[in-house]
Amino acid sequence: AYLDSHVQPLSCVKDATLYHFRRFTRGVYCIKATTTKSLAKLFYQFLDCCPVLDEGLEPRFNLYAWYKASTHEYRAMVVLRTELRSHHFYSTGPDHLTIGPGAAEMAGVFVAPCEEDFVKATVPQLTEMLQEVSVSAEDEAMIDSRLTRTQPTIEVGIVSAPQIEFEIISDGAGPQRVSVEDGRINYNGTLFDELYFDSVTPSTLFAEPSFIIREVTIGIDFHWQRRQDQKFAGSLKFIAEGDNVVAINRIGLEDYLLSVISSEMRAGAPLELLKAHAVISRSWALARMEDRRKVCGGIPGQAGNDGKGGGNDGRGAGNDGACHLPHLNYDVCADDHCQRYQGLTVAVGENVRRAIDQTWGRVLRYGGSLCDTRYSKCCGGLTEIFSTCWEDRDYPYLQSVPCPYCDCHDRALLSTVLNDYDLETADFHDWEQRYGRQELSALVLDRTGVDYGTIESLEPVERGPSGRIKYLRINGSRQSGVIGKELAIRRALSSSHLKSSNFQVSTEGDTFILKGKGWGHGVGLCQIGAAVMASEGKGYIEILQHYYQGANVEQQQ
Ligand SMILES: [Zn+2]
Ligand SMILES: [Zn+2]
Structure with missing residues (x-):
């Protein structure tokens, strides 16, 4: 009856809708679908948003599914659980009850195999039993937020070359090639101004890979330059820029960050460090998106691949209103010039997912404006100020602060912070x-x-x-x-x-x-110092407020 009333759905996919049922215990969700395929799809999407307890493989739940012939609908109810049994079952005292709760009880039917239980069980006891095995109110709120939150789309320039080989994973067409001819994109002999391969990215979850780009060079001009095939989630767009074709990845900001953080650091890095990094990378990327939206017309500033040894150079960060965008046709590039981005080629660990999930949409602001969240590998003992490295201006939150943390020789900790090729440069302090x-x-x-x-x-x-x-x-x-x-x-x-x-x-x-x-420009967060702070038990907000004095972590609207 609830599903037949006009209640507000929480989420939907094609042919299936998900509702939060609030008239029973906590963590009860219903799905209504016209095909089994869409029912399964939405169900698995939903499960991805549910907490997994005690290092288990999947969330704990009771599931009820049926077909409603009169409306030709498949319906399912999921009751999420934490514990298998309440304390009543194990108690040897007067509050002992030999009652599950199992699938029947979680559907509201209490089965009492012993007559004495049937006689003595009270409504408060049965209510308590359900409360004990149901997910917490916080988990419930987290699930609802994961199902309803959204992410802005960022455009990332992946590679620019006279010719690019790629493969769309789902279309089965195998490797394809695009090149430039007369300033247009040549794809299978036909010329296009722009070529777009769409991909539906769910807003609630981290997206799966959708295409492959062959032989991308990473770390251009750095001592660890190498080439590899790269896998990406999201949509793929090709445009012509002079004699080159540029591959642009349109992807949700949080999905982008999942890859950026994984490229920048190992999944085994301390969670609070990964969270600090998620906030600064998100703030940085959003500032680039805002810049591009603000500025237009005119010629972009000199881009150039003048990166730096680790850390972002934050070019194009100038908010002086002039057209100094380093990239005009996309928000950020995939190399260290912006933030190293290798799509889903990099292994994404559980801790990185957790870090993005727990900081979703949170950015660093000072006096209401997004901070210029620069960072580098190792400050060397004291952080640097902006004007030593870039334009003649300074920011109140980018002060030189002591960093007694980064003279670190703990290889186990360092190996969780630096990728293999960065470890090749171990004499950083x-x-x-x-x-x-x-x-x-x-x-x-x-x-x-x-x-x-x-x-x-x-x-x-x-x-x-x-x-x-x-x-x-x-x-x-x-x-x-x-x-x-x-x-x-x-x-x-x-x-x-x-x-x-x-x-x-x-x-x-x-x-x-x-x-x-030191290693890098030393302005803002010192990555190795922050790793040491996190390993000493400091939280991500404390870490950020040490390197960005007076700044606050705020939810992006
Ligand atoms: Zn760039
Ligand atoms: Zn430092």
Whole structure:
């Protein structure tokens, strides 16, 4: 009768609707469907939103299903449970009752095999019995929220190349190819302005893979550059940009974060660290989406693949109203220039799912505005301020704060934070780089394009509060010059990227010795420091408020 009344559904798929039944114990849900397939589909979607207890494989529940011939409908009721039995069953005292509760009781029919139980059982006792085995009010609220919450769609530029090979997983057509011809997309000999392969992404759950892109290069120009096939969830769009075709992944923001966090850190990382990371990555991505929506027309700012050794560079973060978007045709790119995104190629662990789920939609704000949530691998003891690395401005929440945490040699903890190829760079807190004079001169010429002649000395002109060099004077036999800021210095002094610009220079004969601290720009959250804080039991909000002073975690509207 309840299902025949006009109640508000909680969720639906094609041909099936889900309701929360609130007239019995907690955690009772009903599904109405016109096909068994749609009933099963919605049922499994629903189960994904239910709590799994005690490391079990699936949620605990009683299930009742029937076919209603008069309306040609399949119907099901699911009663979620925590315990198998209430304390009454085990009690040896006067409140003992040899009553399940099993499937019959959870449907409201109490079976009392012993007559004495039938005589003495009271309504409060039976009510208590149901209460004890039903899911908690918090779990119930969580299920309802998972079923009804939504996520904005983000557009991610995955790869740009003259030709791209891909495969749509569900269509069975096998590997396909697109290329550019006359500024349009050539797909099987037909030219398109834009090519779109849609995929229905459920808003309540994490999406399954829907397509594959062949041979994507990741970590462009970094010491760990490599190529691999990559799997993605969400929809796929191709557009032409000059002589290249660009593959764009349209995907829910939370699904995007699932992959980003998994790429950035191991699933075994402390949960509170993963949650802190989910909030900063979400804030960062939303800021890029807002920027793109705000700005338009005009020519985007120079993009360039001038990433950095770990951590986001947060380019295009300038909210100065001008058209400085690093990417015009999508919100973010998939490389370290924005946030490393490898779709579902990366293994997604349970802890990462939990971290996104528990912080769903939460962002970091300062005075109502989204924070510029920069982060890097290891600050080296003190975090850096914005103006040492980028434009001449600073933010109240990006102060230089002491970080007594990141001088960490616990390989077990580090291996949960860094991916394999990042572990190859294990000397991150204190490092040393040596160059012969001729080697350094040739390197700087190659990296900067400026001929200083034979380099005589390197002189730090100005440092930021963490010790990172902001401007560096290069004195050579032909000329002298000043380079900066932080990233330019790191690029000039290494064939890939120097770990940081926080170093002291000395010489031994014709050898230059750079003794450095830290890895990355050091602004905002220090990932290794945050990992240590989390392993010491600190919560994600406390971690975030340490590195972003005065900022608050808020629910995105
Ligand atoms: Zn980018
Ligand atoms: Zn640190």
